[in-house]
Amino acid sequence: MRTGVIGASGYTGGDLVRLLLFHPKAELTCVTSRQFSGKYLSSVHPNLRGITQIKFEEFNVNKISDRCDYIFLGVPHRASMNIVPQLLETGVKIIDLSADFRIKNLETYEYYYGKHEHPELLGKSIYGISELHKEEIKKANLVSCPGCLASSAILGAAPMIGSGAVDLERIVIDSKVGSSASGREFSLSTHHPERANIVRPYKATNHRHTAEMEQELSEVAGKQVKIAFSAHAVDMVRGILTTIHLFLEKELTEKEVWGLFREFYNDEPFIRIIKQKTGIYRLPDPKVIVGTNYCDIGFEIDEHMPRVVVLSALDNLIKGAAGQAVQCMNLMEGIDETTGLKFPGIHPY
Ligand SMILES: NC(=O)c1ccc[n+]([C@@H]2O[C@H](COP(=O)([O-])OP(=O)(O)OC[C@H]3O[C@@H](n4cnc5c(N)ncnc54)[C@H](OP(=O)(O)O)[C@@H]3O)[C@@H](O)[C@H]2O)c1
Structure with missing residues (x-):
């Protein structure tokens, strides 16, 4: 699976790239950042020093979707809502970590988050909690991962x-x-x-x-x-x-x-x-x-x-974000949902 992460300089982005770099069936083909475009991923995520030479690039829908089967969005709510529709048109599968497509009811979304620019997509995403929506996630093109x-x-x-x-x-x-x-x-x-x-x-x-x-x-x-x-x-x-x-x-x-x-x-x-x-x-x-x-x-x-x-x-950044998202990708791809995710924590920590 060719994968890309939008907003890869952030904290969920950091854990997404870490998991994807060690995922046996995934290849990390692009990472985007507005602030760090042209810089090495490890310049922001020092835990990745010596592990990858990939550099951040600017978000460009065509350049990115050509190189990816799955795109993860680790950007704030309200930023995702304008990126997701562009990506959907390219046919790439999307896993969004923001809140923009989690809530099915427009009034409820707008009460908490403000005006939604693409309410037509609210009913089209699958809420990405694998334990509740496994079968729907397997068939989804747009998964909206839960808040931590x-x-x-x-x-x-x-x-x-x-x-x-x-x-x-x-x-x-x-x-x-x-x-x-x-x-x-x-x-x-x-x-x-x-x-x-x-x-x-x-x-x-x-x-x-x-x-x-x-x-x-x-x-x-x-x-x-x-x-x-x-x-x-x-x-x-x-x-x-x-x-x-x-x-x-x-x-x-x-x-x-x-x-x-x-x-x-x-x-x-x-x-x-x-x-x-x-x-x-x-x-x-x-x-x-x-x-x-x-x-x-x-x-x-x-x-x-x-x-x-x-x-x-x-862990808010793993089961509450990046890990859950990778678990969804595994389900969407039809492979064992634990692939690349089955490891223990450290003790003592
Ligand atoms: N942190 C958690 O525990 C957690 C858990 C579950 C879900 N989430 C959700 O995951 C998303 C990312 O959270 P995070 O904690 O990783 O946030 P973060 O650390 O602030 O990272 C977000 C990244 O998105 C990019 N960004 C910011 N505004 C943008 C915009 N308008 N357009 C495009 N890119 C923009 C920034 O990168 P550049 O400035 O370099 O472009 C930034 O590094 C949020 O929607 C959050 O609610 C977070």
């Missing part, structure tokens, strides 16, 4: 949503996320003296990812679900820990909850159910999954206030 917080929330909540035991109008989700989730562009809030040593409630209400969580979990439930979501920035570079409070309308035993998770994820290669009785890593922990395409999910049942507390941990 949404990935952890949806993967954690989905198995119990259809159980009939959960109050679907009162789902409470709370995420803690590392600094790389806000990308490579800096601002005062990401400046080290302001960002270090924090547990900052940067979006206690009205977070944009609420829209995609509700969209996807409503589809799983077969009816509209309502989510109260809050996000906190914490002192990590990579990783997300999401805590999901599912209030129970009928009693569930631990064995039954295990059964729901096992049945929903069956043989999913990148979902690990973590619930140990002893040790310091009894439940999902971002420290364990950093650098991997795994999403670790675990739970506890609270008898005091009948609820299941689900914990979900993933």
